[in-house]
Amino acid sequence: MTREVVITGIGLLSSLGEGVGPHIEAADGARAPVIDMASFAPYPVHPLGAVEYDRQIPKKSDQRQMEPWQRIGVYAAGLALDSAGIKSDAEAKDRMHVIVAAGGGERDHAVDGQILTGLKTAADPGVFLNERLLSDLRPTLFLAQLSNLLAGNISIVHGVTGPSRTFMGEEQAGVDAIRIAHARIAAGQADMILVGGSYNAERRDMMLLFELGGVMLTGDVTPTFSRGARHGGMVTGSVGAFLVLEAADSAGARGATAQARLDSVAADRTRRNPGDITRALTAMAGPLTGSPLVVSASSGVAACVAEEKAALEAIAPGAGIMAMGDLAGHAVEAAFPASVALAAALLQAGRGTQAVVTGVGHHRGEGLARLSRA
Amino acid sequence: MRSAYLDASGRPLVAVTGLGVVTSLGRGKADNWSRLTVGQSGIHRITRFPTEGLRTTIAGTVDDLFDRSFAAPELSEKLALIAAEEAVAQSGLGRPGDFPGPLFMAVPPVELEWVQKQELAASSNGDVTYQALLADAARHRHTDYHAMFLFGSVADHIADHFGTKGSPISLSTACSSGATAIQMGVEAIRRGDTEAALCIGTDGSVQAESLIRFSLLSALSTQNDPPTAASKPFSKNRDGFVMGEGGAALVLESYESARRRGAAILGFVLGCGEKGDGFHRTRSSPDGRPAIVAMQQALADAGLKPDQIDYVNAHGTSTPENDKMEAMSCTAVFGERMGRLPISSNKSMVGHTLTAAGAVEAVFSLLTIAHGRIPPTINYREPDPNIPLDVVPNVARDAAVRRVISNSFGFGGQNTCLVFADSPA
Numbered sequence: 001m002t003r004e005v006v007i008t009g010i011g012l013l014s015s016l017g018e019g020v021g022p023h024i025e026a027a028d029g030a031r032a033p034v035i036d037m038a039s040f041a042p043y044p045v046h047p048l049g050a051v052e053y054d055r056q057i058p059k060k061s062d063q064r065q066m067e068p069w070q071r072i073g074v075y076a077a078g079l080a081l082d083s084a085g086i087k088s089d090a091e092a093k094d095r096m097h098v099i100v101a102a103g104g105g106e107r108d109h110a111v112d113g114q115i116l117t118g119l120k121t122a123a124d125p126g127v128f129l130n131e132r133l134l135s136d137l138r139p140t141l142f143l144a145q146l147s148n149l150l151a152g153n154i155s156i157v158h159g160v161t162g163p164s165r166t167f168m169g170e171e172q173a174g175v176d177a178i179r180i181a182h183a184r185i186a187a188g189q190a191d192m193i194l195v196g197g198s199y200n201a202e203r204r205d206m207m208l209l210f211e212l213g214g215v216m217l218t219g220d221v222t223p224t225f226s227r228g229a230r231h232g233g234m235v236t237g238s239v240g241a242f243l244v245l246e247a248a249d250s251a252g253a254r255g256a257t258a259q260a261r262l263d264s265v266a267a268d269r270t271r272r273n274p275g276d277i278t279r280a281l282t283a284m285a286g287p288l289t290g291s292p293l294v295v296s297a298s299s300g301v302a303a304c305v306a307e308e309k310a311a312l313e314a315i316a317p318g319a320g321i322m323a324m325g326d327l328a329g330h331a332v333e334a335a336f337p338a339s340v341a342l343a344a345a346l347l348q349a350g351r352g353t354q355a356v357v358t359g360v361g362h363h364r365g366e367g368l369a370r371l372s373r374a
Numbered sequence: 375m376r377s378a379y380l381d382a383s384g385r386p387l388v389a390v391t392g393l394g395v396v397t398s399l400g401r402g403k404a405d406n407w408s409r410l411t412v413g414q415s416g417i418h419r420i421t422r423f424p425t426e427g428l429r430t431t432i433a434g435t436v437d438d439l440f441d442r443s444f445a446a447p448e449l450s451e452k453l454a455l456i457a458a459e460e461a462v463a464q465s466g467l468g469r470p471g472d473f474p475g476p477l478f479m480a481v482p483p484v485e486l487e488w489v490q491k492q493e494l495a496a497s498s499n500g501d502v503t504y505q506a507l508l509a510d511a512a513r514h515r516h517t518d519y520h521a522m523f524l525f526g527s528v529a530d531h532i533a534d535h536f537g538t539k540g541s542p543i544s545l546s547t548a549c550s551s552g553a554t555a556i557q558m559g560v561e562a563i564r565r566g567d568t569e570a571a572l573c574i575g576t577d578g579s580v581q582a583e584s585l586i587r588f589s590l591l592s593a594l595s596t597q598n599d600p601p602t603a604a605s606k607p608f609s610k611n612r613d614g615f616v617m618g619e620g621g622a623a624l625v626l627e628s629y630e631s632a633r634r635r636g637a638a639i640l641g642f643v644l645g646c647g648e649k650g651d652g653f654h655r656t657r658s659s660p661d662g663r664p665a666i667v668a669m670q671q672a673l674a675d676a677g678l679k680p681d682q683i684d685y686v687n688a689h690g691t692s693t694p695e696n697d698k699m700e701a702m703s704c705t706a707v708f709g710e711r712m713g714r715l716p717i718s719s720n721k722s723m724v725g726h727t728l729t730a731a732g733a734v735e736a737v738f739s740l741l742t743i744a745h746g747r748i749p750p751t752i753n754y755r756e757p758d759p760n761i762p763l764d765v766v767p768n769v770a771r772d773a774a775v776r777r778v779i780s781n782s783f784g785f786g787g788q789n790t791c792l793v794f795a796d797s798p799a
Contacts, residue, residue: 116502126424152786161650169526204504213520267541
């Protein structure tokens with residue numbers, strides 16, 4: 001069985017604003033990206049503005065039990081459900097599947113700093129660590145950190161209580177989430193899946209992990225596809241991106257509007273020898289006719305950028321490459337879902353008839369999705 | 375394709391052709407099975423880190439795999455490797471370094487640990503801040519930390535080692551993760567995406583901070599003396615779970631492929647059921663509906679009626695809440711027969727292996743079928759009058775077991791149930 005898969009809901013939240021509108025404007029060049037150079041200097045960041053979380057997460061008690069990455073994700077998931085016109089359909093949400101691409105582990109930075117300071121002079125560091133963790137860790141922080149608790153909070157807040165899976169693994173988790181969701185719907189294993197991810201860029205613990213690997217850009221923000229060995233790396237952004245994917249027949253049956261068709265999603269994991277990324281993306285694209293829109297979920301890491309560019313020049317000669325990271329910052333797990341969301345929104349807005357979305361993880365994983373106008 | 379290779383719904387039947395396991399009871403199926411069926415506990419006092427001041431000082435850690443200090447992802451990877459080596463070798467599938475299918479892997483979430491942060495803090499004077507850690511990180515003297523603490527790295531290394539195909543999936547559904555990995559393998563084979571899949575659950579994350587986090591949620595047993603008696607699922611005096619470590623791997627293969635190459639078939643995964651619970655972050659719906667629906671869906675997916683199940687491999691964590699909810703849900707699914715249907719918890723002996731549990735218990739479920747012997751629920755001294763079930767108390771029992779349902783329930787409302795059997799029908 002192979003069924004057509006359509007996108008019936010798009011939920012986007014980023015530094016640009018919420019909903020597809022501001023993101024289309026940014027893609028059209030009518031809205032400037034928001035970049036904060038100072039707060040996390042020398043690391044530029046696309047910060048989330050003020051969000052009225054009450055609009056998607058009515059209970060303050062729910063909001064309090066989440067760290068920002070979860071709130072961003074739950075909010076964007078709510079936008080996607082609204083966009084799909086399914087928010088108030090309790091029965092449909094009871095059956096709806098969820099696949100989330102998640103990171104996790106937001107640290108309490110102040111507590112970590114105090115403990116690390118104390119450890120330097122502690123007579124017995126192990127005992128000191130136990131004492132401090134017992135007294136300083138908030139019990140609920142654990143749940144705010146657990147990777148699968150974004151999905152858990154989506155069930156609690158939005159009542160989406162079908163099968164629920166959480167994928168981890170940085171950018172590729174976002175690619176695989178959409179790939180598996182597409183495959184399951186196409187094969188008749190599910191009719192409707194809420195899929196996406198979120199990333200909170202305004203946290204030094206994640207910057208620390210990426211800086212250890214030397215993959216953060218510092219100083220001036222240059223366009224993703226002009227980044228090179230001398231000035232490359234990630235400029236991260238806080239983003240929530242969810243899609244409602246649905247079998248075309250079931251979407252039609254409930255009278256839902258297909259915002260775009262998701263034709264194919266492919267993923268690979270090369271060994272990253274020279275030329276591997278280009279070969280993998282080119283192979284995943286297959287033969288294309290016409291001139292597609294191209295949206296890239298690129299991280300901005302120099303070694304990947306050059307190979308992705310070479311692949312895109314072969315796949316879609318002459319097409320302008322739109323880097324989602326240039327608009328809203330690189331959103332790691334949410335980067336690919338956000339890029340697919342943007343491509344779908346642009347197709348629906350009449351900016352093209354087909355689109356190619358590429359994802360190249362900063363350390364691993366390659367992915368490619370093809371969309372067309374519904 | 376001949377219809378003998380399809381299930382009642384016309385989907386490819388999924389056979390199991392390789393199994394591997396490592397827990398605190400030992401390395402490999404033989405050691406684990408012999409200890410599990412004599413009712414031996416793998417729970418012991420923690421020596422990996424100081425336990426002064428902690429209310430819980432015991433766990434089912436897997437020790438002695440490293441002769442140096444190590445991070446949780448390193449141990450998780452090692453446990454996965456040991457289990458998968460055993461499973462892949464048994465299956466005889468592919469060639470070394472060339473496994474002909476994808477990898478679905480349940481891995482615990484990872485993050486930089488205190489050791490690494492202390493190393494980065496060493497160069498800072500005065501109060502340590504994340505800005506100071508970042509300044510040290512920017513000197514790029516510890517680039518290995520980056521890859522070690524990426525969420526995708528454990529699966530990456532396993533994929534490289536076994537030569538699995540495509541993009542490996544690292545997944546987490548909390549305490550049902552191991553079952554989810556198997557479920558995803560079943561779904562891929564049923565879709566016809568692949569003839570085989572390597573499904574792994576692993577967890578080597580018993581560290582001071584992880585233990586304290588569970589402790590702060592009042593989830594752990596504090597009855598440390600003796601350690602072997604702490605995990606007592608379904609008992610009246612149960613007071614929480616005991617953290618465990620382990621790894622388990624299953625080679626899943628389409629029945630047709632397994633038969634075609636003459637592989638020994640160790641059993642079948644006949645059905646998977648899954649239902650989310652939106653009630654609470656850590657507590658189950660009081661009516662047990664999500665767990666009930668997950669079990670019913672697993673049975674329906676397998677094309678079976680409740681009375682065709684011979685044994686329930688319980689989630690059975692030994693927390694007051696889980697065991698009560700599970701017993702109630704099982705009774706709702708299996709009716710008055712539940713009083714006679716054997717149900718036992720492997721966690722009474724290996725503890726709660728968390729991310730690995732669903733896979734570890736899948737291996738034990740298939741061994742139960744193969745050996746016709748049900749592992750006991752040990753430490754069952756004080757029956758809970760509210761749980762009037764046959765928990766196979768304290769002593770293993772010989773029984774013809776053809777079909778097993780294995781339950782996995784996790785934080786975040788995750789409920790996943792799998793049905794294993796000796797034959798397709």
